[in-house]
Amino acid sequence: MHIAELPDLRARRDADGPCTADETSVLDNAAFARRVRRAAAALRARGIGRGDVVALLLPNTVDFVVALFAAWRLGAAVTPVNPALTDDEVRYQLGDAGAAVVVTAEPSTLAGTLTVAELGAAAEDTAAPQTDADALALLIYTSGSTGRPKGVMLDHANLAAMAGMMIESARLSAADHSLLILPLFHVNGIVVGVLSPLLAGGRVTVAGRFRAETFFDLVETARPTCFSAVPAIYSMLAELPDHVTPDTSSVRFAACGAAPMPPALIERFERRYGIPVLEGYGLSEGTCASTTNPLDGPRRPGTVGRPMPGQQVAVMDPRGRIVPAGETGEVVVRGPNVMRGYLGRPEETARAVVDGWLHTGDVGRFDEDGYLVLVDRIKDMIIRGGENIYPKEVETVLGDHPDVLEAAVVGAADPRLGEVPVAFVALRPGAATDAGGLLDHCRARLAGFKVPTDIVFVDRLPRNPVGKTDKPALRARTTAVTVTG
Structure with a gap:
């Protein structure tokens, strides 16, 4: 038919x-x-x-x-x-x-x-x-x-x-x-x-x-x-x-x-x-x-x-x-x-x-049982001083924090390292955590070069017409970030 x-x-x-x-x-x-x-x-x-x-x-x-x-x-x-x-x-x-x-x-x-x-x-x-x-x-x-x-x-x-x-x-x-x-x-x-x-x-x-x-x-x-x-x-x-x-x-x-x-x-x-x-x-x-x-x-x-x-x-x-x-x-x-x-x-x-x-x-x-694990988009990969960072890995760690509703990580231009990761985070209602708490959470679970250099709080992540996070819009909001340590 x-x-x-x-x-x-x-x-x-x-x-x-x-x-x-x-x-x-x-x-x-x-x-x-x-x-x-x-x-x-x-x-x-x-x-x-x-x-x-x-x-x-x-x-x-x-x-x-x-x-x-x-x-x-x-x-x-x-x-x-x-x-x-x-x-x-x-x-x-x-x-x-x-x-x-x-x-x-x-x-x-x-x-x-x-x-x-x-x-x-x-x-x-x-x-x-x-x-x-x-x-x-x-x-x-x-x-x-x-x-x-x-x-x-x-x-x-x-x-x-x-x-x-x-x-x-x-x-x-x-x-x-x-x-x-x-x-x-x-x-x-x-x-x-x-x-x-x-x-x-x-x-x-x-x-x-x-x-x-x-x-x-x-x-x-x-x-x-x-x-x-x-x-x-x-x-x-x-x-x-x-x-x-x-x-x-x-x-x-x-x-x-x-x-x-x-x-x-x-x-x-x-x-x-x-x-x-x-x-x-x-x-x-x-x-x-x-x-x-x-x-x-x-x-x-x-x-x-x-x-x-x-x-x-x-x-x-x-x-x-x-x-x-x-x-x-x-x-x-x-x-x-x-x-x-x-x-x-x-x-x-x-x-x-x-x-x-x-x-x-x-x-x-x-994985060993034939289930597909997505790492990230090739074009979304952040290269920080020669190290490859897949934003999805960082987003997953942030998403595991009990106060985080949703998170997105994009690369921001950096004069020394080329790019650094910046996280945009929407918190759950009534959440009490701050940027320092989220960075500590990341440091405990990620290699140092993967930890975001900045946390930007937003009410909601922007979406494109099919519901995906609008990462180009987030990249447009980033400015040069200088690593301090």
Whole structure:
């Protein structure tokens, strides 16, 4: 079955069965299929067909999911656009992707717009869905931390492979109900939050803007079996007042990705709410996920689990040789989930995918039982007077302090040593520690050259649109630091 056929197939199998919902609508399978066919007709009337690109500039709603499947029905690709982008950033993505139509929630000054109201006003499209597995399905734009965002090209074969891996590893079935809280402009929200549960026969509730204080009200009302989030969300939930004691009995598991989750935070969240957290790892270039901690255990906090079924994940040295367990190198991935390439950037594609191996830019190692331990990003490594420092190691030590809510370490320019580590730290409510206490904590656990030269206290760490710590923003805040001892 091709993903574009899914709405029709679900409607034929169980017309009255639940499919998708958000804060304003609840659609069974038949109603969802009708909405998709009407949206497809509206897109077709605008000339959209095989090979075109449809941009979705929409918040998290059922409308997004409808438009996604409508474009795929016609053989078109979708590029999701972050609604928080500036006009210039939006226009850059639309131009780079070659978008023929932009679907918006309300009328817009952008050229070629089509509102969700117009999508719902057309008669139903009667043509059979396009079913080419090699057709481009998604253009996911990277966060652009190393320059202008790049369009990651994922075809339908990529999506089908990734969803199959998710269904197998998480044992998703028709009984599952995904609560989507991650943004739909990111591949995790689309593939993990929507496609995988729908392909498994389950259903999806699309939450609006995430608010920690109301999240568990939604859990108790919707009764989901699973959700996916980033460490910042788990941190906010773990810090809710003690009187918040929700019924979480419906939830089988929660997934975590986008950034490493401190083991202490996993332990706090699981102990408080009784929900197992499956930490995993992956990239948009790998259609979302490449490793995960197993549902049935043993789960190992501090690792991102084992390779997912159908993928090869290895650690490679600078000469392209795969190294044995225990040795550190670059994490590489191979499998049917690896992207087609970067849109219009053949040289960057050739650097990223070599002999079928996707080079992630992450440093890691496998332990003796095949669990992947991430060390850090290659580009985030700090070189202090010739000594290599991986910020994640320092961040983990800081995160183990009972007063620390979250921490990030970046390199600051130093006239003598080149770079020195500076830590940005957010404390837990009511914490009494100071910079001296945190530095003493680090000195007891780290070699001297790894200890931060400065601690900067912040209310919260800045995040990029997909929930990762915005380290470029933190580096911009650093100034030259002179080591005094």
